Amino acid sequence: MINPIGNLNKIFDSRIRLGVMSILMVNEEVSFNDLKQMLELTDGNLASHLSTLEENGFLKVHKGFVGRKTNTTYSITKAGEKAFKGHLAALENMIRSMD
Amino acid sequence: MINPIGNLNKIFDSRIRLGVMSILMVNEEVSFNDLKQMLELTDGNLASHLSTLEENGFLKVHKGFVGRKTNTTYSITKAGEKAFKGHLAALENMIRSMD
DNA sequence: ATATGTAACTTTGATTCACAAAGTACTTTA
DNA sequence: TAAAGTACTTTGTGAATCAAAGTTACATAT
Numbered sequence: 001m002i003n004p005i006g007n008l009n010k011i012f013d014s015r016i017r018l019g020v021m022s023i024l025m026v027n028e029e030v031s032f033n034d035l036k037q038m039l040e041l042t043d044g045n046l047a048s049h050l051s052t053l054e055e056n057g058f059l060k061v062h063k064g065f066v067g068r069k070t071n072t073t074y075s076i077t078k079a080g081e082k083a084f085k086g087h088l089a090a091l092e093n094m095i096r097s098m099d
Numbered sequence: 100m101i102n103p104i105g106n107l108n109k110i111f112d113s114r115i116r117l118g119v120m121s122i123l124m125v126n127e128e129v130s131f132n133d134l135k136q137m138l139e140l141t142d143g144n145l146a147s148h149l150s151t152l153e154e155n156g157f158l159k160v161h162k163g164f165v166g167r168k169t170n171t172t173y174s175i176t177k178a179g180e181k182a183f184k185g186h187l188a189a190l191e192n193m194i195r196s197m198d
Numbered sequence: 199a200t201a202t203g204t205a206a207c208t209t210t211g212a213t214t215c216a217c218a219a220a221g222t223a224c225t226t227t228a
Numbered sequence: 229t230a231a232a233g234t235a236c237t238t239t240g241t242g243a244a245t246c247a248a249a250g251t252t253a254c255a256t257a258t
Binding site for chain 2: 204205209
């Protein structure tokens with residue numbers, strides 16, 4: 001591929017999805033509310049980006065409890081990790097291999 | 100800023116504008132047609148992204164000739180370089196400073 | 199002189215995306 | 229019982245993306 005942007009993953013063009021993935025790369029499991037606060041998003045906005053990532057098989061959802069309150073957490077899948085690493089590699093490649 | 104995506108530049112959410120900038124970071128001057136071929140874009144699509152970058156003061160345009168044919172070239176501005184470097188730093192920060 | 203070609207756009211129109219705000223269902227705490 | 233929290237979904241609006249076609253201006257070939 002000569003085209004320097006051809007290997008970038010379209011899913012990660014979104015800064016929010018990029019942010020979610022980068023958080024999940026270094027944190028095994030993160031709750032909906034923590035993501036919401038870290039990224040300063042409304043519920044609806046976060047939920048829609050999370051479902052895009054889930055539909056693409058990049059993360060998985062765990063519905064549980066903290067004490068008696070519902071608590072949904074998210075973690076990255078193998079496929080998500082692979083795709084995200086691939087995207088970062090493409091970014092690095094684009095930036096450095098141009099000379 | 101705690102929010103890991105808060106320092107990303109919105110202009111560079113677009114893969115195409117990211118590609119243009121990364122090309123112009125390492126090539127002093129690049130023609131419209133070269134950009135078009137490198138990024139595999141239609142005229143209109145490239146032109147619109149270029150004008151967004153220009154409106155933001157990130158690149159400048161030189162209208163010249165090659166022999167007798169018109170030849171428009173683009174180069175990065177100081178502001179563009181600064182913004183792009185800032186964006187890359189924010190990306191790196193986001194990816195690495197999360198633990 | 200006419201037609202064809204090339205460069206660099208602009209315009210148009212359709213589709214998709216992003217986002218806030220409001221609504222929903224369920225539970226919990228005061 | 230009322231208020232608040234969790235995790236959504238729905239709705240509506242505006243913005244962004246893109247291909248395709250049209251445009252302007254010059255160049256070259258016939």
